[in-house]
Amino acid sequence: MMVAMGRSRTKPAPSAPVTARGRRTRDALVAAGRELLETRGWPGFTPEQVAQAAGVSYGTFYTYFESKDDLLRTVVRMVAEEMFAESRVAPDTAGDPYARIVAANRGYLRAWRNASRVLRLVERGADSDDTLRRLLLEVRELYVHRGAEGLRRLQEAGLADPGLDPRMTAIVLGAMVEQMAHVIYALREPLEEEAVVEHMSKLWAAAIGLRAQA
Amino acid sequence: MMVAMGRSRTKPAPSAPVTARGRRTRDALVAAGRELLETRGWPGFTPEQVAQAAGVSYGTFYTYFESKDDLLRTVVRMVAEEMFAESRVAPDTAGDPYARIVAANRGYLRAWRNASRVLRLVERGADSDDTLRRLLLEVRELYVHRGAEGLRRLQEAGLADPGLDPRMTAIVLGAMVEQMAHVIYALREPLEEEAVVEHMSKLWAAAIGLRAQA
Amino acid sequence: MMVAMGRSRTKPAPSAPVTARGRRTRDALVAAGRELLETRGWPGFTPEQVAQAAGVSYGTFYTYFESKDDLLRTVVRMVAEEMFAESRVAPDTAGDPYARIVAANRGYLRAWRNASRVLRLVERGADSDDTLRRLLLEVRELYVHRGAEGLRRLQEAGLADPGLDPRMTAIVLGAMVEQMAHVIYALREPLEEEAVVEHMSKLWAAAIGLRAQA
Amino acid sequence: MMVAMGRSRTKPAPSAPVTARGRRTRDALVAAGRELLETRGWPGFTPEQVAQAAGVSYGTFYTYFESKDDLLRTVVRMVAEEMFAESRVAPDTAGDPYARIVAANRGYLRAWRNASRVLRLVERGADSDDTLRRLLLEVRELYVHRGAEGLRRLQEAGLADPGLDPRMTAIVLGAMVEQMAHVIYALREPLEEEAVVEHMSKLWAAAIGLRAQA
DNA sequence: GATGAATGAGTGTTCATTCAT
């Protein structure tokens, strides 16, 4: 445009690719973005570097994403969903509530260690970006909901303190596990992962007044 | 940039000011930096804005600090020292154990909300800076130590589960409180502060198997 | 900044330079901006080229101007004021109203030809930029006001049709002259400048019912 | 870019469509281009948005047009031709001369407001494109010619000042009306359309020394 | 010591145009 002033109101929002080729390119960009975020942190996460890592030209980035933040949100959602799915407790522990708690905590810690340098980075951004903050709250809600449901079932089975509010309890105990992951993997407090899992689980069980199955 | 630590020392490192005036200027810069970090977070923490808030000219910033990170480390050190100092007079002495837990949790949450937004920011944002990471671990250690000692006394008095490792327990339950502060104040999950304090305390007490005083 | 998201609310607005050196630099940027606009039009008017033409580095541009538009507005104001000053009718025609009209029209046409490729360019931008549009209206108002006052004096002296609304008349006849400048210099309709001046003046005089001085 | 005319002809210039379908597509693009120019001005006039508005895919644009400028020229030519066509049936024939002037001015102002925002945009914005400049001069000539003929008839009938050069007068008074349209519709000077029509007509009549019909 | 001007590499984004299918 010859004239620099005046913004167009109608910036065409990138839509989902319709051809297989487009899908491949978009996937490559998402993968490259995630990879860079995990290996190089914020400094590596620029549209230019992402495009280059995906093997496409700079402009192509904006064929699929409205902005850098758009890609970030996409990556975060993907990582969060993966993590949530991974941390689902294997059904073979169905009978033993304590074993389930241990498995859940171990699973969470491992999922965090493996997949979520992304989430750690993002927590920082959330301080100044509202969309990101809400996205993190959404992700948290998944865990909170699952934890609350688990507790409710235990209460109904007479295996846990019926006086505890399920949601609040899930939030607080979830926070415990989340921060431990942060302490171990980000701050690198020198602790044995398995020892932490056991201890957390013991405290968790005691906190909810878990009784051995009748 | 925080990641760019460990430069080769080719430029004159600013030395401590020798005149009273110099000291005042430096103090003003540190205070302004802390203030900005607490009130505006990372986006407000630029040399230019710090200098302006301190009422000195832009260039003066570099008379006293090698870099932006240099000031950041200085501010963090100051906040950490303050927390050390405060912790010495902790009213940890006597009375009803449960009430003490409630008071400690309430106090911790409030300290976190007010004075140490700085630490929260740094904890989530400075993951590549080793100096800061270690400083954070030191501050944590302070609280862990105090928590562990408290638990040990309870155990010795026969008021808490003697099977728990005091240090590990303090770490895990401390993490719970710390993360709840993050959830409430940074992510702004809509929760009543006092309700959280009560719930956390109840879970904490149950977790350590707290018994009412004989 | 490591984090890309979140805009700072406090962008320091560039203030007027306080030292002589600063004033020189700022003046050089304004001059270069005007020069480029006049010689190369919009395509040459980029912060980078302006800075280069002024012999300073890129970043310096933003030491003195909030944005490209900021400089543009500055240049427009300057050109407009210059033009308005230039087109003031020499006082030696005080006695003869018709001679004054001729002089004013000739002056306007010349001022436009010399100084205001800038204004022509800007008229285009005004279509999509509100600030610019208002700036142009302000400039117009200067001329309109002067024209209206002139007519009022003639009416009071009984030398012009007293039934004409001075302001509206000034607007309409001013539009006539302005567009003729555009037609001659921008569209390059092949017309003799002096012939146009004479004809415009004759029509202008007839339109306001100018009577020879008693 | 408009300034980039006269490329070396190394790529296949799009030829006129041969199938009916091709013609429909091309027409849709032209119509969409015109529509966007009229409703959104320059910012809306991008190949992408034009294609989208025409309901065809992006790439198709370049099946029919060599460039964005190619479409612009096509649209301008179309608008110009329309104006030529309309001018042929101008109701210029008889009646009260003053009423005719009023009607002509009102009509011109309205035409300008509606159909030829395109021309207004181009007149102020396309100063480096020779093709367009000449096209604009041609359109102007049409109106000038008509105006001059009208004046000549009035002079022959003894109803207007016989000392005026018809062509020059038509140019100057035409400029007056044209610029008023610009002032009202582009710069949005707050004036009543009908009041402007009346005033312009009064000044016009006085300027040519119009005498009431014998 | 203090000032404020100067620096310039880096960032996110746009968009007219080309290309493979």
Place this chain on the structure above:
DNA sequence: TATGAATGAACACTCATTCAT
């Protein structure tokens, strides 16, 4: 002929740091 993905130079702007006075 039609599609939509791909291209990349260009642009406006930021900001930690350095420098001349």
